[in-house]
Amino acid sequence: MTEPFLPVSTARQARLHELVPGGAHTYARGSDQYPDGMAPVLTHGEGARVWDVDGREYVEYGMGLRSVTLGHAYAPVVDAVAAAIGRGTSFSRPTELELTAAERFLELVPTADMVKFAKNGSDTTTAAVRLARAATGRHKVAISDQPFFSVDDWFIGTTDMAAGTDRLARPLTVRFAYNDLDSLEQALAGDDVACVFLEAATGSAEPAPGFLDGVRAACDRHGTLMVLDEMITGFRWSAHGAQHVYGVRPDLSCWGKAMGNGFAVSALAGRREVMELGGLNTDADRVFLLSTTHGAESAGLAAFLAVAEAYTSGDPVGLMERAGRDLAAGVRAAAEAAGVGEHVTVSGRPSCLVFGTRDPEGRPSQAWRTLFLQELIRRGVLGQSFVTSAAHTEADVAQTVAAVAAACEVYRRALDTGSVDGFLAGRPVAPALRRTAAPRRL
Structure with a gap:
C-alpha cells in the first residue's frame, strides 16, 4: 500500500x-x-x-x-482574552464585562434593542424559534433553502441526516426558495407560521432587488416574525451585519462565528417586546431563554470587545x-x-x-x-x-x-x-450532511 x-x-x-x-x-x-x-x-x-x-x-x-476574519492568533484579541481570564472566567452574578459587551453590541447593531449572549450558533437560532412561537402562539417555522441553521431537530430533521430527530416535529418546518417571494407566500398562506428564517445573503447568492423588503412585508402581513441568521454575514459583510448592508430590519437576528475571531461567543438580538418574553418585564408566560452557564464567560466577551475595536479602528x-x-x-x-x-x-x-x-x-x-x-x-x-x-x-x-x-x-x-482515474489518489469527498457513512465509511 x-x-x-x-x-x-x-x-x-x-x-x-x-x-x-x-x-x-x-x-x-x-x-x-x-x-x-x-x-x-x-x-x-x-x-x-x-x-x-x-x-x-x-x-x-x-x-x-x-x-x-482578523487572522489566527490575532494579538489584540489574544491579549484581551488573556487579561480577562486572569481575573476569573465564570461567576455567580453578571459582570461589568457583560454590560459593556451588551452596550457595545447594540451600538454596532442598532436594529436590535436587546441582546443575550451564548456560546454557539445553534443555541441562538433555536432560542429565536422558541421566542417566535411564544410571541405568535404558532408552531410552524419557514426556512429558506440555504445550507445550515441549527443542530436541533427543527432544522436537522429536514436534512438527509435526520436519524434520531423527532419525526412528529418534522412537519412543523416548511421550506421556501431564496429569492422567490411566491414560494414564501405559499409557505405563509395558512397564517400558521411563527417565524421566517433565512440568511440575507450567502457566499454564492445575493438578494434580488426587493426580495428582503418583500420578506419583511410578507412577515408583517401574515403576523410572522422575521429572523435573520447573521452567523456568516455578521462581521464578514459588515460589523453591523448584512441587515445593515441591505437595509432591512428583522425582528430577531442570530450572530456568532467572526464576532469572537474564533473564540466561542454568539448572540441573539432583537426587538424589546419579543426579547422581554424571556425576561422579567412581561406579564406573559415566560420563555426559558438561553440560560447557559458559560454564555457570558469572560473569554468570549473579551474577544468580542477586541473584535469590535478592530472593526471600529480599522477596515x-x-x-x-x-x-x-x-x-x-x-x-x-x-x-x-x-x-x-x-x-x-x-x-x-x-x-x-x-x-x-x-x-x-x-x-x-x-x-x-x-x-x-x-x-x-x-x-x-x-x-x-x-x-x-x-x-x-x-x-x-x-x-x-x-x-x-x-x-x-x-x-x-x-x-x-475524461476521468479522474489515474489522477486521484483515493476516494472522492462526500457531502457533510448525508444519510449514511458511505461513500466514505471507515
Missing part, C-alpha cells in the same frame, strides 16, 4: 476516529471532506497560515469555518474583500490559461468566495472537487473554499494562484482523458 501523503496526520486522524464519532467535533471539519490520506491534523496557526503534525505549512482558506472587511478580489482574478486567469475556465470556477462575495469544480460534461462533481483539493494541498494551500481574512497578504494570494495554476494543469490532463 502506498504511504499517505500526510502519514503522521493520517495516523492521528485514525486515532481520532477511535475516540471521537466522525473523527472531528464538526462534520464540516471531517476527514471525509478531504482526499484520503490528505486530511491534515493541525498544530497551530498565525495570520492566514497553519501548520500540521507532519511539519507542513499551508495558506489556509475558510478560516475556522468562516469564524476568523477588516475592506482588507478581506481586497484579498478576495485579487484571488478571484488570479484563479480565473490561471484556469483560463490552462484551458479549464469552464470547469474550475470561483464565485461569490469577495470576502466569502467558493470554488466550483465540474466534470467533462460540465456537471458539478465531488470527484473532480477532490482532485482539485488534492493538488492544492500538495502545493501548500488548504481550504474547502476561498474564504479570506484580513490577514491574507499579497504573498499568500500569489502562492495560492501559483498552486491553482499547477492544479489546473493536472485538471486539464484529467479532462483530456
Whole structure:
C-alpha cells in the first residue's frame, strides 16, 4: 500500500476516529471532506497560515469555518482574552464585562434593542424559534433553502441526516426558495407560521432587488416574525451585519462565528417586546431563554470587545474583500490559461468566495472537487473554499494562484482523458450532511 501523503496526520486522524464519532467535533471539519490520506491534523496557526503534525505549512482558506476574519492568533484579541481570564472566567452574578459587551453590541447593531449572549450558533437560532412561537402562539417555522441553521431537530430533521430527530416535529418546518417571494407566500398562506428564517445573503447568492423588503412585508402581513441568521454575514459583510448592508430590519437576528475571531461567543438580538418574553418585564408566560452557564464567560466577551475595536479602528472587511478580489482574478486567469475556465470556477462575495469544480460534461462533481483539493494541498494551500481574512497578504494570494495554476494543469490532463482515474489518489469527498457513512465509511 502506498504511504499517505500526510502519514503522521493520517495516523492521528485514525486515532481520532477511535475516540471521537466522525473523527472531528464538526462534520464540516471531517476527514471525509478531504482526499484520503490528505486530511491534515493541525498544530497551530498565525495570520492566514497553519501548520500540521507532519511539519507542513499551508495558506489556509475558510478560516475556522468562516469564524476568523482578523487572522489566527490575532494579538489584540489574544491579549484581551488573556487579561480577562486572569481575573476569573465564570461567576455567580453578571459582570461589568457583560454590560459593556451588551452596550457595545447594540451600538454596532442598532436594529436590535436587546441582546443575550451564548456560546454557539445553534443555541441562538433555536432560542429565536422558541421566542417566535411564544410571541405568535404558532408552531410552524419557514426556512429558506440555504445550507445550515441549527443542530436541533427543527432544522436537522429536514436534512438527509435526520436519524434520531423527532419525526412528529418534522412537519412543523416548511421550506421556501431564496429569492422567490411566491414560494414564501405559499409557505405563509395558512397564517400558521411563527417565524421566517433565512440568511440575507450567502457566499454564492445575493438578494434580488426587493426580495428582503418583500420578506419583511410578507412577515408583517401574515403576523410572522422575521429572523435573520447573521452567523456568516455578521462581521464578514459588515460589523453591523448584512441587515445593515441591505437595509432591512428583522425582528430577531442570530450572530456568532467572526464576532469572537474564533473564540466561542454568539448572540441573539432583537426587538424589546419579543426579547422581554424571556425576561422579567412581561406579564406573559415566560420563555426559558438561553440560560447557559458559560454564555457570558469572560473569554468570549473579551474577544468580542477586541473584535469590535478592530472593526471600529480599522477596515477588516475592506482588507478581506481586497484579498478576495485579487484571488478571484488570479484563479480565473490561471484556469483560463490552462484551458479549464469552464470547469474550475470561483464565485461569490469577495470576502466569502467558493470554488466550483465540474466534470467533462460540465456537471458539478465531488470527484473532480477532490482532485482539485488534492493538488492544492500538495502545493501548500488548504481550504474547502476561498474564504479570506484580513490577514491574507499579497504573498499568500500569489502562492495560492501559483498552486491553482499547477492544479489546473493536472485538471486539464484529467479532462483530456475524461476521468479522474489515474489522477486521484483515493476516494472522492462526500457531502457533510448525508444519510449514511458511505461513500466514505471507515
